[in-house]
């Protein structure tokens with residue numbers, strides 16, 4: 001599989017993902033696990049964040065250190081991407097959040113855009129596209145297309161599960177976009193759901 005794909009090997013991610021898949025996990029617990037997984041995956045996906053030198057005063061004197069120097073935007077794909085925002089804001093409290101509304105047409109599986117309020121000029125240096133499921137990859141590709149037209153230069157995809165088909169499609173369309181997920185699952189089924197997956201992430205998150 002492609003070098004752009006980064007599947008977490010962290011034991012906590014594996015443990016929480018297994019709980020998340022379980023049909024016995026209720027909506028409240030599901031949202032909590034998604035938030036925790038987002039935080040852990042964000043920690044891994046920001047390994048190459050740019051730093052600038054910074055000096056602070058400790059009680060004992062001056063200490064040379066670092067501060068994160070990139071302006072970061074997180075771009076949740078509505079609806080299910082919303083569940084990943086909280087965990088990321090815990091780690092990165094100053095991020096800009098730019099929502100993109102897409103739903104997948106149930107017949108064609110193609111993404112249909114219904115919300116985009118990006119300003120004319122790009123305001124961030126690094127974009128994290130959030131969607132728990134990378135299935136056919138259509139939603140992620142459409143979102144990266146939108147962000148590149150906006151002028152975003154550095155873009156990463158952060159999700160929970162990916163299907164090989166989605167990874168292939170996204171890396172073919174946008175080889176510069178790294179993909180950070182908790183697991184690469186086996187395949188898509190004939191209605192475009194990831195198998196073994198976790199069902200419909202939006203429905204399990206929002207109780208619909």
Ligand code: PRP
Pocket residue numbers: 077078079080081102103104105109111131132133134135136137138139140166192200201202203
């Ligand atoms: C699901 C999921 C992704 C998309 C993935 O959204 O949350 O956004 O499908 O599929 P793709 O990789 O094949 O594009 P859905 O259309 O069910 O909308 P929702 O998030 O509002 O439930």
